[in-house]
Amino acid sequence: MITTTDVSSFLTRRRSPHGWHWTDWLSYAYLAVGVLLVLLPIFWMFMSSIKSPRALVENDPRLLPYEQLTIPAADGSRQLGVFIWTKPDGSKADVAFVGPRGANARVYELANPSEIIEVPRTALARKDIIQPRFENYTDPTIGSTQSRTFNFLRYFWNSTFVTVVATLLTLVVNAMAAFALSKYKFRGRDAMVIVIVSTLLIPPTVILVPLFMTVSKLGMLNSLWGVIIPAIATPTGVFLLRQYMLTIPDELLEAARMDGASEWKIFWRIMLPLSLPALSVLAILSVMWRWNDFMWPLIVLTQSEVFTLQLGLSTFKGELNDNMHYLLAMTVLTLLPVTLVFVFLQKHITTGIANTGLK
Amino acid sequence: MSGISEQSAKPAAHPVSDAVGWAWGMLGDVLDGPFRALQKHIGANKMAYVFLLPNLLVFGLFSFWPMILNFYIAFTGGQSVILAERPFVGLGNFRELLDCPSYLDPKTCPVAGFSFWTGIWNTLFFAVVQVPIMVVVALVTAIILNRDIRGRGFWRAVYFYPVMLSPVVVAVIWDWILKRRGILNALLEDATNGWNSLITTRPFAVASVFLIGFFAGHLFLKVLPARLKPLYETQFKPLMLAAGLAVVTAVMMLQGSSFSFDWLALPDYRPVNWLIDTRSGWPMFWVIFVYTWAHLGFYMLILLAGLQAIPKDLYEAAEMDGTPKSRAFWRITLPLLMPTMIVVLVLSLIRAFQVFDEVYVLTGGGPGQATKMIIQHVYESAFIGDAKRYGIAAASSVLVAGILLILTLIQLTATRKKAGG
Numbered sequence: 001m002i003t004t005t006d007v008s009s010f011l012t013r014r015r016s017p018h019g020w021h022w023t024d025w026l027s028y029a030y031l032a033v034g035v036l037l038v039l040l041p042i043f044w045m046f047m048s049s050i051k052s053p054r055a056l057v058e059n060d061p062r063l064l065p066y067e068q069l070t071i072p073a074a075d076g077s078r079q080l081g082v083f084i085w086t087k088p089d090g091s092k093a094d095v096a097f098v099g100p101r102g103a104n105a106r107v108y109e110l111a112n113p114s115e116i117i118e119v120p121r122t123a124l125a126r127k128d129i130i131q132p133r134f135e136n137y138t139d140p141t142i143g144s145t146q147s148r149t150f151n152f153l154r155y156f157w158n159s160t161f162v163t164v165v166a167t168l169l170t171l172v173v174n175a176m177a178a179f180a181l182s183k184y185k186f187r188g189r190d191a192m193v194i195v196i197v198s199t200l201l202i203p204p205t206v207i208l209v210p211l212f213m214t215v216s217k218l219g220m221l222n223s224l225w226g227v228i229i230p231a232i233a234t235p236t237g238v239f240l241l242r243q244y245m246l247t248i249p250d251e252l253l254e255a256a257r258m259d260g261a262s263e264w265k266i267f268w269r270i271m272l273p274l275s276l277p278a279l280s281v282l283a284i285l286s287v288m289w290r291w292n293d294f295m296w297p298l299i300v301l302t303q304s305e306v307f308t309l310q311l312g313l314s315t316f317k318g319e320l321n322d323n324m325h326y327l328l329a330m331t332v333l334t335l336l337p338v339t340l341v342f343v344f345l346q347k348h349i350t351t352g353i354a355n356t357g358l359k
Numbered sequence: 360m361s362g363i364s365e366q367s368a369k370p371a372a373h374p375v376s377d378a379v380g381w382a383w384g385m386l387g388d389v390l391d392g393p394f395r396a397l398q399k400h401i402g403a404n405k406m407a408y409v410f411l412l413p414n415l416l417v418f419g420l421f422s423f424w425p426m427i428l429n430f431y432i433a434f435t436g437g438q439s440v441i442l443a444e445r446p447f448v449g450l451g452n453f454r455e456l457l458d459c460p461s462y463l464d465p466k467t468c469p470v471a472g473f474s475f476w477t478g479i480w481n482t483l484f485f486a487v488v489q490v491p492i493m494v495v496v497a498l499v500t501a502i503i504l505n506r507d508i509r510g511r512g513f514w515r516a517v518y519f520y521p522v523m524l525s526p527v528v529v530a531v532i533w534d535w536i537l538k539r540r541g542i543l544n545a546l547l548e549d550a551t552n553g554w555n556s557l558i559t560t561r562p563f564a565v566a567s568v569f570l571i572g573f574f575a576g577h578l579f580l581k582v583l584p585a586r587l588k589p590l591y592e593t594q595f596k597p598l599m600l601a602a603g604l605a606v607v608t609a610v611m612m613l614q615g616s617s618f619s620f621d622w623l624a625l626p627d628y629r630p631v632n633w634l635i636d637t638r639s640g641w642p643m644f645w646v647i648f649v650y651t652w653a654h655l656g657f658y659m660l661i662l663l664a665g666l667q668a669i670p671k672d673l674y675e676a677a678e679m680d681g682t683p684k685s686r687a688f689w690r691i692t693l694p695l696l697m698p699t700m701i702v703v704l705v706l707s708l709i710r711a712f713q714v715f716d717e718v719y720v721l722t723g724g725g726p727g728q729a730t731k732m733i734i735q736h737v738y739e740s741a742f743i744g745d746a747k748r749y750g751i752a753a754a755s756s757v758l759v760a761g762i763l764l765i766l767t768l769i770q771l772t773a774t775r776k777k778a779g780g
Contacts, residue, residue: 024506027506027508028508030499030503031503031504031508034514034517034518035514035518037652038518038520038521038652039517039520041533041536041652042532044535045531045532045535045536048535059541059545061542061545061549173413173414173417174414176413177410177413177415179410180406180407180408180410180411181411184404184406184407186404186405186408192411192415196414196418199418199422202422202426203763205715205734205759206429206756206757206759206760207422207426207429207756208738208752209429209737209753210424210426210429210432211425212440212741212742213428213432213440213442214424214425214428215421216440217440230420231421233413233415233417233421238414262391262395263394263398263406263410264390264395264406265387265388265391265395267410268384268390268391269384269387272387292523292525292527294525294527295715295734298738299738299742310525310526313527313528313531314527314530317527317534317720318723324535327531328531328535331527331531334525334528335524335525338524338525339520341523342516342523346512346516349523350516353657353661354660354663354664355664
C-alpha cells in the first residue's frame, strides 16, 4: 500500500552519487510521458497537415502522408488508381483500375496496358506511396487557388499589425506612466498608483458590453485600432516597469538635467534604454497576449477583411469540413511564429514569467 | 516591438540593431521638440502629468468608464447601442436572471435565467474539478523538476510550450484528435483489437501464469509461519513456483486443453463522439482536459520558481539532524511553498471562472448546453443572434464581477502575505 509518506519521500529524494535510484527512473518516466502528451498532439497535427484531402476525409490513421498512386489513363482524360493485385497463384502485380463490373473490377496490368482483365475486387489492395502535400500550405498563401476562402496573408498581416503596433504602444504608454510614477514627486501620486493597480480588479471579460459600446461610439468597430487601443494601458505593465525603474538611481537623471536635457529626452534616452530588461519582459507578454487574443477581436471585428489569424481560423473551422487540409496547414502556420519565438527566447520567456508571475 | 527587442539583443554588435537603435533615438529627438516646448510652459515637475496622461486616458476611457457604464446598462433594456435610446427598466434584467423557483434547476428560470444559471453551474463544475487537478499535477511536475534532474531546461520548456499556443490553435489540434473518426478512436480501436488477439495466444497465457505464480509465491511467503520459512525459501523459491506453473500450463495447452484467458477479452470498441455525445460526460471531460493541457505549464513554472526560492541550507540542516526526507517535505517544502500555492490556486480559479476561448472554439458550448460557460452566456446574450440583449449581458457581468472580485481580493491578500513573508 502506498502511503502519503512514500509519495512525499519519493518526490523529494535526490539522485544519489552511487547511480540511479528507482525514483529517478520513475521521475524520468513521468516526465517522458508528459512530454509525449504535449508534443504528440502537435506532431500529429503537423503530420496530418501534409496529407492529401482524401487521406484526411478517410481519417487514415497512419503517421506518414500516404496517398494512392495514380497514373493517367491511356486517353489522358482522367487519373486511374493503382492497386496491387494478388493473383490466384499468390504472385502480385500492379494494376490500374479502369472501372467496376459487378463484384469484379476491370483492370489492366501496368506491364501490359493493352489487355483489360476482370479480377475479383477482394484480390485488390491499394498501392500507396508517401506523398507530402505542400499544396495545403501554398494554395491559401501564395497559390492562385480558385476559392481563396481563407485569406491567410491578409489575416497574417492583420495579426502582425495588431501585435507589433499594440506592443510598441503598450511599451511606450506604460513606460511613460511608470516613469512619472517612479521618478517624480507630485500630489496624488500614491493614489494614482493605487488606482492603476486596482484596475487589475476589473477583468476584461466583465466589461464586454460597455467596452463594446464605447468602442462603437468612437467609430472603431471593424477597425484594427478598436482591437489595439483599449488594452494598451495594462496595470501589469505599469506595475512591472515602475518596480524596475525605482531601482534606477535618481543621480543619473539629475546629471542629465544639469546638462540641459529635457524631461522627454531623459525618458527616451536614459530611462528606456536602462529599463530594457523589464521592457523586454513586457514586450514578450504583450506579443503573446496580442497574437493569441481571441475574445475581444471576436467582438470588435465582424468583417473578414479585418480578421486576425485567430478569428480567421476559428471561422474557417466552424464553416466547413471538406477543407480540413487547409485548416490544419493554416493552424501550423499560425503556431509557427510563436514556436520560433519560443525556441529562440525560451530561457528569457520562462524566467521572465516565473519572476513576474504574469501571463 | 522590433525596435525594443532588437535593441535588447546586444549593444553595438549588429548593423541592423544599430540602425534600429539609431532610428529609435531619432524618433525620440523628433518628439522632443513639442515636449520641450510644453516643458518650458508648465515646468519640469508638471511633466509628470504629461507622462501619465496617455495611460490615464486609455484607462479611463476603456476601463473605468465602461465599469461604471456597465452598472447603468444593467438597468436598461432594448437593443440599441446608443445609451440615450435605451429605456430604463429598473431591476427587470436582474429579475429575469434571478427569478427562478430553483437555481439548481435552470429549466425553471425564464429564458435568460436558464442560460445564465446553466453557465454558472457549468463554470462552477468546471472550476471545481479543473483547478484542483491542474494544481496537483502542476505541483507534482514542479517537484519532480526541482529534483536533481538532467536537462531541466528542456523539460521545463516543453511543458511550458502549450501556454504559448493560442486557444484557437489548441482547439483545432484537439478537435482534430477527438473527431469521431479521429486518431484517438483509431488508437483505442487498435488497442482493443490488439489486446483481444493477444490474450488468445499461447505465449500470453504461459507468461501470465508465470507472473501470477511469481506474485502468489511472494504472497505465500508473507503468510507462511516463520518456522516453515527457511524451508520454503531454500526449496521452493517463488521463481521456481512460477516457472513450474508456467511449464504445466504450457504442457496442458500443447495437450489440447481449452485453458485460456479469453474471459479477459474486451467488448468490440465502438468509436465515441468525444465532443458531441450528449448522453455521456465526455464533452465536459475533454474541455477540462484540453484546458488543463494548455495552461498547466504556466502554473508549473510559478510553482517551480517558488520551490527554487526555498533556501537549500534548510534541507542540509534537516539532513544533519537526521530528519527523514518525507518529514522535510511536509515540514519545510510545503509550508514554505504555501504562499505560492495560494497565489496559484486563486489565480487559476479566477482564470477558470472566465474560461471562454478554448471551450467556445472546441465545443461551442455544446452538445446542447453541456459545456456552455458563464462568459459564453454573456457573449451570446449581447453579440449573437437577432435580439442583442445588452442589458441582460451587463446584468450578468455585474453578478460575475461580484464573484471575481471576491476571488481577486483573496489573491491580493495572499500576494501581500507572500511579499511580506
